[in-house]
Amino acid sequence: MGKTILVNADKCTGCKMCELVCSFHHAQTFKPSASRVKVKVNSREAIFTPQVCMNCEVCPPIEVCPVSAVSTDEETGVAVIDHAKCNLCRECIAACPYNAISFEAGGNEVIVCDRCGGDPECVKICFPEALVWAEAEEPSAV
Template identity: 40%
Template sequence: MKQRLIVTPDLCTGCRTCELACAFAHSVKGKPGRSRIYPLPTGKHEMWTPVVCLHCDDPACAKSCLVDAITRNEETGAMELDNDKCVKCMACVAACPFGCSLHDAQHDLVVKCDLCGGDPVCAHFCPTKALTCRPVIPTRRKAVV
């Protein structure tokens, strides 16, 4: 079942718990990795929004990857990056129009949201339900995020 991470900016308080959860969920050799999710101020109504990969239908990251290291996980719907295949050319980091492919300088890895294999940890830890996860229900209406 394809999952989608639903972001509701109205509910985000900018507590950045999601960021912590993500970093620990993506630890490398016991050290927290770079968070794939970034709660940022929107500049309006003191409102925050967690910026995270949209797993686009026509993803610039995968198109820019010349070694095909970024592919869609058909089960979860996530665009996943295979670090064993990645040659760290930074094409996806530069090409993603939402800045959601990142370079984890500490571990020297290119990283992006993988929906934690279908059960995003960030959603579990979000105290205000600004982040929730639910299966995609095919619909004609275009979702905002």
């Protein structure tokens, strides 16, 4: 298995810079809803959790998609959407345990992290190192 994005929520300060650069990289605009990574905020306990595709061995969106539009990338293991097949039913959004699949406000397709082709923008911008690009086998970083 190659490198992947590892999340350490303990280090996240909740600044959401990852959302901004992600939306700019993919949609050339600054719009958090167009971001493939989302920071979940628990303001009562100040817990911030960046949520992104976690390469699950069993990917629930694949199971629920009625038109078999979701698959996993052989190389990176992340979920991939076949937009030609997708009928926008959004079952996958509900099924993903990490809220990694979403629908851009005003957009016309479901979106999911593509690891920016192996050089993720969110990791580069994450100063607290809550997001790191590392070998998936390193359990200590998770």
